[in-house]
Amino acid sequence: MARNRWSHGYTVSLIWLSSFILFYSGFQMAIQNSSKRIQFMDSVSTNLNSERRSRLYDKMEHDLEEHGAVFLQGGETSQSLSLSDIFAVKDGIVKPVLKAANPPVRANVLYLNTNFSIPISQAGRQAVKGIFQPYFDRAIWFQNSSLYHFSMFHASHHIVAVPATEDEIEADATAVKAVTETLCPLKIVLHRVVLTSTGVLLGCWQVTSGTDPVYIRERLRNVLPNAPEKQLYDPAMLHTSFARLLGHPKLSVEELHKQPNQLQFFHELVIHLNNKIRGFEAEVSELWYVEEFDMLALALNGRIKPRKFHLGCSNN
Numbered sequence: 001m002a003r004n005r006w007s008h009g010y011t012v013s014l015i016w017l018s019s020f021i022l023f024y025s026g027f028q029m030a031i032q033n034s035s036k037r038i039q040f041m042d043s044v045s046t047n048l049n050s051e052r053r054s055r056l057y058d059k060m061e062h063d064l065e066e067h068g069a070v071f072l073q074g075g076e077t078s079q080s081l082s083l084s085d086i087f088a089v090k091d092g093i094v095k096p097v098l099k100a101a102n103p104p105v106r107a108n109v110l111y112l113n114t115n116f117s118i119p120i121s122q123a124g125r126q127a128v129k130g131i132f133q134p135y136f137d138r139a140i141w142f143q144n145s146s147l148y149h150f151s152m153f154h155a156s157h158h159i160v161a162v163p164a165t166e167d168e169i170e171a172d173a174t175a176v177k178a179v180t181e182t183l184c185p186l187k188i189v190l191h192r193v194v195l196t197s198t199g200v201l202l203g204c205w206q207v208t209s210g211t212d213p214v215y216i217r218e219r220l221r222n223v224l225p226n227a228p229e230k231q232l233y234d235p236a237m238l239h240t241s242f243a244r245l246l247g248h249p250k251l252s253v254e255e256l257h258k259q260p261n262q263l264q265f266f267h268e269l270v271i272h273l274n275n276k277i278r279g280f281e282a283e284v285s286e287l288w289y290v291e292e293f294d295m296l297a298l299a300l301n302g303r304i305k306p307r308k309f310h311l312g313c314s315n316n
């Protein structure tokens, strides 16, 4: 009897123990599966985002053919300001015309360290000079290479202004900082340079590792609920402007007539530039929350107040 009871107790514990082991290993498998599934989903969405970027860049490449060189007729920027609004030529030198932004624009941008931007800028200038110098003279504005940036998300822009108090701005910046602590630095590669119909030479980048811009923008939208619903760029886009063309190439009237397609001239410039800098690799490890006190201050060397945050995640 005693022996029976003991053996009964033994059996019960054995059942308990084996259930526990079964449960535990099932649980472990479930965890592993779901983390595999998450990893799998991550890589699927990363691929989808990369494809979306490539399609977008393909489309942008054809913008000039489709719309022509609008900038030669005083075209608009991506932020719908006309070129004659933002540049003036004085004594043969191009100068930006700074206009106060009221309220200031508040932009979140990824910042490209000068370790990367200066070499790109130099190679770019050489390439542009190589083909442009005789024709363009000074009708070109180069982006300050200390301020190469990728526009991510606006807390306020000039189309939909969202005024904010100093305290609200501080709170926004604190929330953005908390986001940046979870973002991983991005390894990126210059997919191609395009010339838009508005005359901007844009670097279009692909992401090889790190947090995807789509996700960065989502996170920023979450913590900046008052931000304009309509943002300025496609969520997948990762672009930085290198230079802006401001006018006609100085072709003589005969040359212009001889060249049935003036766009050919611009195509050659872009090809030349791509040959020089396409495939350039860089790393992005900072996000800036920038108050711009002048319109397009980051592009035109206007007044800015940047708050600089490191992307804090270390495992890629």
Ligand SMILES: *[C@@H]1O[C@H](CO)[C@@H](O)[C@H](O)[C@H]1NC(C)=O
Pocket: 113, 115, 285
């Ligand atoms: C830039 O280069 C310097 C000197 O080589 C290096 O110490 C620094 O970490 C680099 N910064 C980035 C962001 O790569």
Ligand SMILES: *[C@@H]1O[C@H](CO)[C@@H](O)[C@H](O)[C@H]1NC(C)=O
Pocket: 144, 145, 146, 147, 301
């Ligand atoms: C370029 O930007 C840097 C950093 O903001 C600034 O110090 C410099 O004066 C700017 N260059 C010009 C020509 O404005």
